[in-house]
Amino acid sequence: MSKILLETLRGNPGERVPFWFMRQAGRYLPEYREVRATTKSFMEFCYSPDKAAEVTLQPLRRYGMDGAILFADILLVPDGLGQNVWFEVGSGPKLTPVKTKADVDQLSLTGFHDKVDAVYQTVAKLKNMLPPETTLLGFAGAPWTVATYMIDGAGSKDHAAARQMGYGDPDLFGRIMDLLVEATAQYLCKQIEAGADAVQIFDSWAAALPESVFDDWVLRPTKAIVDKVRAKHPDTPIIGFPRLAGLQYARFIAETGVDAVSLDTGVPLDWAANTLQDKVCVQGNIDPHLVVSGGQPMVDEAIRILEALKNGPHVFNLGHGFVPETPPENVALLSDTIRNYRR
Numbered sequence: 001m002s003k004i005l006l007e008t009l010r011g012n013p014g015e016r017v018p019f020w021f022m023r024q025a026g027r028y029l030p031e032y033r034e035v036r037a038t039t040k041s042f043m044e045f046c047y048s049p050d051k052a053a054e055v056t057l058q059p060l061r062r063y064g065m066d067g068a069i070l071f072a073d074i075l076l077v078p079d080g081l082g083q084n085v086w087f088e089v090g091s092g093p094k095l096t097p098v099k100t101k102a103d104v105d106q107l108s109l110t111g112f113h114d115k116v117d118a119v120y121q122t123v124a125k126l127k128n129m130l131p132p133e134t135t136l137l138g139f140a141g142a143p144w145t146v147a148t149y150m151i152d153g154a155g156s157k158d159h160a161a162a163r164q165m166g167y168g169d170p171d172l173f174g175r176i177m178d179l180l181v182e183a184t185a186q187y188l189c190k191q192i193e194a195g196a197d198a199v200q201i202f203d204s205w206a207a208a209l210p211e212s213v214f215d216d217w218v219l220r221p222t223k224a225i226v227d228k229v230r231a232k233h234p235d236t237p238i239i240g241f242p243r244l245a246g247l248q249y250a251r252f253i254a255e256t257g258v259d260a261v262s263l264d265t266g267v268p269l270d271w272a273a274n275t276l277q278d279k280v281c282v283q284g285n286i287d288p289h290l291v292v293s294g295g296q297p298m299v300d301e302a303i304r305i306l307e308a309l310k311n312g313p314h315v316f317n318l319g320h321g322f323v324p325e326t327p328p329e330n331v332a333l334l335s336d337t338i339r340n341y342r343r
């Protein structure tokens with residue numbers, strides 16, 4: 001049976017628009033909170049293949065999405081490279097920050113795949129559990145976004161430490177980025193070898209980077225990963241998400257070679273339809289906060305997006321991930337609206 005999401009990502013849309021949602025697994029679902037409560041540490045939870053596979057499948061049982069996204073986190077990559085990563089309740093991720101040459105010397109690809117092996121096991125489990133028409137999505141963070149956490153030591157508003165290292169010590173910063181490119185390419189290849197049908201690269205913090213560094217910090221590392229993954233797996237679509245990159249979305253597509261892009265909430269749809277969608281499949285882009293209030297305004301906005309992008313390959317998604325306060329019944333209404341729409 002053919003997978004409609006996978007076919008659409010390859011540029012062959014059908015009558016129905018396939019859908020999946022960023023953060024479709026997570027705290028807005030009571031059944032997620034129940035499984036999550038059985039493991040204290042979030043990292044250990046991500047490294048538990050049975051639990052990670054279970055929470056990946058939970059939203060599909062409720063809403064029948066066309067895609068299942070592997071449950072894991074972008075910060076497993078620095079953990080696999082030997083950095084100390086942990087999550088604190090209420091304040092998010094924490095890492096022992098990478099500041100000096102000695103800190104970078106501590107990071108290594110040796111032992112990386114053993115450390116993250118549970119992720120590959122989760123993918124393999126999901127491959128066996130999913131119906132043949134469902135697309136299994138693997139993912140990783142893009143080097144720039146992962147580097148912001150590694151260098152700042154936490155989530156931050158303006159990624160000050162990473163930007164300052166990028167400008168002030170480009171050699172040291174470049175070593176971190178090169179290591180991330182290599183680790184991320186290998187990590188995505190292993191997910192594909194374990195059964196992922198397509199992969200997404202999340203550059204959540206690509207916003208508002210000056211064009212003089214956008215090339216070095218976003219375009220080139222992403223292109224290097226795309227080239228490496230494609231050399232081994234030429235038929236696996238790669239989705240990029242340079243979130244809030246504005247007009248740079250066009251260069252992102254032209255220069256990285258991705259097969260699809262995820263549109264953030266701010267991308268104007270006429271522009272996307274005319275400038276991006278003739279080159280690649282687009283995903284997006286309803287505001288996750290509109291799914292919190294739901295009702296007719298959410299349905300109207302979903303139809304507006306479906307209509308605006310109906311002349312090319314489109315995968316319906318959010319402009320960013322679901323927030324924990326999302327009422328599950330609103331996700332049901334949104335899913336039905338997309339499922340019943342015909343191009």
Ligand code: 1CP
Pocket residue numbers: 021022023024025026027036042069070071072073074075092093139141154155156202204321
């Ligand atoms: O227990 C919990 O609910 C903790 C919340 C949570 C969840 C559900 C975190 C902590 N990570 C995840 C899973 C996750 N993270 C997935 C798989 C699930 C799915 O999509 O259904 C994915 C793809 C991610 C990716 C991720 N993690 C990104 C990129 C996408 C995005 O949202 O921009 C980022 C930036 C992270 C870091 C992260 N993980 C978790 C938190 C609280 C954060 C920090 C976010 C921040 O700095 O604002």
